[in-house]
Amino acid sequence: MINHNMSNDRAERTPVRYLTDEKFIAWMLCPTDELNNYWRQFLEAHPEERGDLSKAEELFRKFKLSTYHLDEAARERAVSRLEESLRHYHRKRKIRRIFITAAGSVAALLLLFMLLQDLIIKSERFSETPMDYYVGSELESKEIQLYTGNQKNTFEENIDVTIRNDQLIQVNKEKSSDADEITTDRNSINRLVVPHGKRSKVLLPDGTQIWLNAGSTLIFPSHFEKKTREVTLRGEMYAQVAHDPVRPFLAKTDHLDVKVYGTGFNLSAYEDASPWIVLVEGSVGIISDKGNEVKLTPNEKAVLNENGSLERSRVDVSSYVSWKDGYLTYHETPIPEVLKQIERFYNLSFNLDDHVSLQGMTCSGKIILSDNLDNVLTALTLISDTRYHRENKSIYIYKK
Numbered sequence: 001m002i003n004h005n006m007s008n009d010r011a012e013r014t015p016v017r018y019l020t021d022e023k024f025i026a027w028m029l030c031p032t033d034e035l036n037n038y039w040r041q042f043l044e045a046h047p048e049e050r051g052d053l054s055k056a057e058e059l060f061r062k063f064k065l066s067t068y069h070l071d072e073a074a075r076e077r078a079v080s081r082l083e084e085s086l087r088h089y090h091r092k093r094k095i096r097r098i099f100i101t102a103a104g105s106v107a108a109l110l111l112l113f114m115l116l117q118d119l120i121i122k123s124e125r126f127s128e129t130p131m132d133y134y135v136g137s138e139l140e141s142k143e144i145q146l147y148t149g150n151q152k153n154t155f156e157e158n159i160d161v162t163i164r165n166d167q168l169i170q171v172n173k174e175k176s177s178d179a180d181e182i183t184t185d186r187n188s189i190n191r192l193v194v195p196h197g198k199r200s201k202v203l204l205p206d207g208t209q210i211w212l213n214a215g216s217t218l219i220f221p222s223h224f225e226k227k228t229r230e231v232t233l234r235g236e237m238y239a240q241v242a243h244d245p246v247r248p249f250l251a252k253t254d255h256l257d258v259k260v261y262g263t264g265f266n267l268s269a270y271e272d273a274s275p276w277i278v279l280v281e282g283s284v285g286i287i288s289d290k291g292n293e294v295k296l297t298p299n300e301k302a303v304l305n306e307n308g309s310l311e312r313s314r315v316d317v318s319s320y321v322s323w324k325d326g327y328l329t330y331h332e333t334p335i336p337e338v339l340k341q342i343e344r345f346y347n348l349s350f351n352l353d354d355h356v357s358l359q360g361m362t363c364s365g366k367i368i369l370s371d372n373l374d375n376v377l378t379a380l381t382l383i384s385d386t387r388y389h390r391e392n393k394s395i396y397i398y399k400k
Contacts, residue, residue, distance in 0.1 A: 019057035028060050098300050108115030138193045139215050140347070144200055146170060146171065147220070149188040153180070161192060162203040166223035184222050192218045194235070197371070199324070204231070207242035208249065209322035214345040215270065236268040238324045241282075256304055257291065259285040266321050270344065276303040278320040326369050332362040339397075342380065346373060353398045358384075 018024045027035040043050055050252060056114075138145055143154040146161065147167060158174040166186040172179045184190070194200045194212045202210045204220060206229055212218055215234020224230075229249045239247045243262035251258040253269035256277075263282025269275040279296040284293045285301055294310050296302055301315045322329040330338060335358045339350045352358065365383035370376055377388050377395065389396040 015052040015055035015059065018053060023037070024056065028057070033176075075249065106161045127271055139195050139217070141193075141195045142197075144195065144198050145191075145193040146182070147183060147191040147193075148184040151184070153182060158199050160201045160203070163205040163222055166205060169222070186223050188222050190220050190222060193222075194218075196345065199326070199369070201324075204229075204242075206244060206247075209240045211238040213237065213323055217349070233267060235270055236266070236323075238264070238266045238321050241266045255289060257287040260288060265296075266317070274303055274305065276301060278315060278317050280317050280321060322366075323369065329370065330362075330366070330383070331364050333364070334358075335361045335363055338363060338380070338384070342367070342376065345369065346376070347393065348373075349394050351394060351396045353396065 143156055146153045160172040162170040164170050169184055171180040172181050194216045196214050198214055200212045206224055213236035219232040229247050231250045241260045241263055249260040255275055261283040263284055264280040265284055266278045278301045279298050281298050290308050299317055300311050303311045305311055319329050327366050363383040367379045381387050387398050387400050
């Protein structure tokens with residue numbers, strides 16, 4: 001249960017902790033004037049908690065319970081469990097009557113309570129971390145953010161993150177010879193947020209190397225369990241996975257999972273595009289929402305279509321993975337694809353002049369991923385035979 005007198009207890013602050021607080025759960029399930037006043041006064045006394053409380057409310061409402069059902073025995077156990085937790089509140093009788101009279105929704109509400117308690121237990125297990133909770137406006141920041149346990153560290157430049165051991169993380173900055181050391185916990189879950197215009201690299205405790213592209217979030221543990229190695233991605237990464245025949249490596253995304261058998265691959269799973277994977281070497285199995293596993297061979301690309309099927313093709317992998325080395329390379333690539341890639345990396349919006357048609361146009365060349373956006377745009381116009389005008393994050397493309 002939350003200690004509500006915690007203005008000096010920064011280490012304990014995290015939105016997830018509200019989900020084990022009976023008063024918060026009662027407020028979410030059955031708001032009353034008494035509970036509304038309580039939380040209003042709490043926020044007045046602790047305004048720094050407003051963000052965490054708001055995130056906890058959002059997470060609470062994300063559960064989709066309409067497809068869940070409880071049998072009679074499980075429902076009785078859940079009722080007993082709920083009443084035990086709410087027993088000491090003055091309004092228990094009213095809350096209980098609501099549960100009894102709202103027979104159509106009682107199973108869903110009880111299951112929600114059970115899920116919320118399970119979430120706290122599962123949050124220590126990496127594979128159950130809810131992705132929606134970890135992605136948002138952080139990608140609009142100008143700084144890379146590394147969360148470990150309850151700590152937050154920010155960096156203005158590209159970084160390399162190394163799990164030195166299960167209680168120490170080393171961070172090397174691109175333009176500095178000094179390394180930061182962050183003390184963590186063996187069971188902590190780490191989250192690396194790489195905003196637009198940045199890149200990062202992670203060395204996991206098993207020796208696996210992961211490069212994160214701009215606009216990406218990676219969730220990973222400080223210590224892998226004995227039976228499996230799992231990371232969760234939203235965005236794009238290139239991975240060189242350390243071989244381990246005993247513990248399979250699993251990269252999880254919103255719509256597909258990649259089971260790795262010792263390999264190098266590029267995985268793209270942004271929110272606004274169909275997920276795809278390119279295999280450089282080794283072997284991977286792709287597991288979609290349908291549950292079927294499809295294995296790829298080197299130099300093969302698979303795209304998950306809207307209907308859930310995988311479309312496979314042979315590709316030149318170099319153009320898909322060069323970003324990890326700091327540049328983009330193109331070989332007769334359609335210009336709209338080039339613009340989309342640069343839009344995503346720098347969080348831009350390209351606008352075409354009425355007299356500009358890129359249909360059928362391709363370009364070949366190399367673009368260095370520079371902090372100076374004008375250098376990037378100049379290189380783009382040179383290899384595409386166009387010119388540009390820049391207004392903040394809107395880029396207007398014209399014919400020469």
